[in-house]
Amino acid sequence: MGLLSDPNRRKALTGLLTRLNTPICIVCYLAGIVWFMGLAFEPFTLRTYMSENAMGSTMVEERFSSGERALSLAKEFDAHKRKAGGMPVEWLVKAMQSRGLEVFTQSFSRKLPFPDENKERYMVRGTNVYGILRAPRAPRTEALVITAPCSPGNTNNQAVALLLALAQYFRNQIYWAKDIIFLVNEHDLIGTQAWLEGYHHTNITGMEYSPLQGRAGSIQAALSLELSSDVITSLDLVLEGLNGQLPNLDLANLFYAFCQKLGVLCTIQGKLQRNDWDTAEGYTHAAQTMMLMVLKQACGRSWGDHGLFLRYHIEAASVRGINSFRHYKTDATTIGRLLEGMVRKLNNLLERLHQSYFFYLLPSLSRFVSIGYYMPAFGLLAVILLLRALDLWVHLGAPALAAVDGVTEAEQPSSPGVLTVLTPVVISHLTGVALYLLPVHLQEMAVEHFPVSETEAVVLTAIAIYTAGLALPHNTQRALYAVVMVLLSPAFTILYCVFIYQELIEAPVSVSEGWMLFLSVISQGILDHALYGSLVYPLLALFIYPCWLMFWNILFWN
């Protein structure tokens, strides 16, 4: 700081900063991007390792053997599901009771703010069934959760059946130290949300549910299982939860360790691991995987049933079976063993998972980028703001310095008062508030006056308010800037993200499909906010959009 206390050097430094401001910013920007993309390069990342001692050193022997029985159970479940036209509650209750679990049910109902056209639901009524395996000689203070969603149609029958088969096998073992809750939830995330809110006796999303009768203390970890075919080629691990929260990295390590042990192909973001990191394809593959994780976290929704557990400080992950009709096949017994091993190790935990990282990016399952490695890239991007601000500050201060020299200039052109600035600021933020509130509240009026459905009404209202915000100032002088501004606006960013995401999951879409996806993304975002408390929609509407709108205003400043 001696550098700054000397006035001459200080002057030189500020001079340097103002003169070279733009080049420095560009260098920082490029360095940030390069740093970030470099994180996907394998030699720059760390190998994952198990931090938790309780799970690392004690290998368990898996003995689960009733995979075949689980598959026949899946057929039975399917038949009952068809007969009941939904969740076969009574059958499930009986099935769990006969396996020696304490069984409870929870009914819930939720009226969505507007119809969800992707899943075709509006008034949702359902029942969760859960059975608790009481650990012998344990005082009901800790629990693990295994969930399987009961989905409509043909999907997930195998998951529910495997859950029951595991319950039967687990019930006969003596080594449990934590109670194990087997949860079959209806209406995927809504059911999970209702169950979690019931379990913790909270109500944060306006769900109506019947209170839970049986509990098992504080839940330490949860696994969600999604399985729709008898044999699978690979298991996909899903970590991204609500608002981009991630479970402890040890949970991913645990999954990876057991996949290695049992010889199961495992993927993350649906991408297999490659060994050729030194080729261009290998690097692109890792970069794609990492970017997918970034995108999924950024969109703030829960990518599986596990995502809602994270809010309650419960480490959770989803395990999804994928059948892509390749040669390599894994049967239900092996998946059962994998889950058995994971649950047994979680059962060994003495403390909550806390040893490993909570903030990380995964270019592959065996490599991770910790927060300490990716934050410098973010810091390099953020320092640009600081540099620009410094530049402006110096420029503002310069005339004042000149005045000291005694050159009494005429009155400086009076700077616009606070009030003139206030008007655009208030207007911008009010537009943001309107964008946040009006679409959902005005849907009925919109449906009355226009030939659209409720969902379309909400999405189109949102877009209308959004574009109405742009129409505020009128000045056609700077058309080029205006075009650039529009292309950088939040809505366009979402649109780009949709295309990038489709490109990354190797399912590119045409422009019109992309536009349809964009519309459904908006409705999903609003729904996620209303149903589970995802923060992306309010963040965009109340913060980013008004800020951008102010830029837009400045652009057309007279």
Add this chain to the structure above:
Amino acid sequence: DSDPVGFDSLDLNERRGRSTDAELDRRDGTRTSEALTPAAAARDEFQEELVIRPLHSGDIYASFQFRTLWDTDFLQEGQKVSHYRLFPKSLGQVLSKFSVRELHISFTQGFWRTMQWGQPFIPSPPGAELWVWFHDTVSDVDGNWKELTNVLSGIFCASLNFIDLTNTVQPSASFKPLGLGNATDHRFLRYATLPREIVCTENLTPWKKLLPCGSKAGLAVLLKSEKLFHSSFHSQAVHIRPVCQDEQCTSKAWELRQTLNVVFDLYTAGQGKKEWSLFKMFSRTLTEACPLATSSKVYVDITDNPELFELSPATPLLSQAVVLGDRRTYSVYDLSRAETFGQLRSLNLLLRWKGDGEMLRPLLHAERYVAGFGLQTGEIHTVIYNNHPYRAFPVLLMDSVPWYLQLYIHTLTVTSKSRDNKPSYIHYQPAKDRHRPHLLEMLIQLPPHSMTEVTVQFERALLKWTEYTPDPNHGFYVGSSVVSALVPSMVAMNTNFTQDQPLFSSFVPVKEESSYFVRVYTEPLLVNLPTPDFSMPYNVICLTCTVVAVGYGSFYNLLTRTFQVDEPSLPLAKRLANLIRRIRGVPLLT
């Protein structure tokens, strides 16, 4: 207000024990033990019994009770007792040294599942529980209590030395003396639980050593730890209290009751076959009674026989008793009789299930959980169920919460049937940080067939960094809350029960059978407190020190210093000239 419900010294097990003994003693011809005990010690007595109750869930409940009576005048001041026959010397010395009037200690591993198993004979909370009544002559109760816990910790190989003032309370109404005497001054009562205490073989061995026959003979041969700890529930206890020797209470005696309750799990032990035998449960059979015992019996609850299960070998001895408000029938196997053991000279009871029965819902049960999420606040919910179809009854709820959960007592609500339920008695003692826990006792009237919910919010305290346990992320335990109640008896409820008793006896329910005393413990809670990342301090210290040293120092310097251009100092000659000019009074040079 000290005894709002009148719970004192109600112990139905005691009564049952007496009535069945009286009934069976008539047939009790041969008594082998008398020859072995010296004539002078005739008034010291030892009884052992085992009750086996098949549970509707297919599990089986075995309850051992060993009762030693010590005929000594304990109330006399200054009397040194140095002669011990059947009573363990280690405990006798403790009683006299610390002026203990009554002592109850239990070690439990597991949680009693009231909804599946019904009421236990002797309830106990998970972990260790200790409550002691001291004589009212004791001046320094806290000192005695501290020493006593340390001594007991040694005797039972348990961590009772972790009991200190921060987890000790003095309940005003929930724990009344069970023995003689009518002490009501709760200044002489101390109650503490250690919910985290783990019970294992090392606690069982010293407990067995207190028995007159050790584990060499009698029922205690069944107590093999490899089987006892292969179970769903295990609880062992020691209860010491003064009792009367005879009906007129002319002489008094110490009673030492050692109990051990264990529930064996059908699934983990039975491989799905609903069949139990003594050998399968304990991997031993019975061959003899303890020679020192005046009575040694095995009871099997056959109330649901023959619909539910069959029992072999059959016994002609039956006994009826009202236990926990329900009329039960027991098959009795008297181990002091040679014919009990049959040809093989060993008794191996065999129970075989035949069908499933429906269990009567327990009239009272309670559960507890923490609501909310996040690490700042939370809410403790205690839910008490009254399953009686038409009778309301009061319960006494006692909650002892450690100081690091700061209760917001103004948020205390009691609701039944979604209406506010005003407790008729509340005793609340707020916690003092690091000194004593919260104590909350309430007398709540439970409406019939209802669910009563007691909620109170709390804030999690920030501990000092040395106060965390070595495994802080495991969480911190809050002991079970205790619900004590006089529950209307099922016998009294069943006015249609006229099959096997005369009509004249069943119109007005008998007074002492109309209600019975139960104590129900809820599950303990595991609460996470805000925990620093203990692996980080080194990094954090380094970083903060650097930031403070480099950043703060120089920024402070920059912000507070005013900069001005230095006046160049005058050469020496000019300064001398100025000095002269000042003396002369002419303008100075610059």
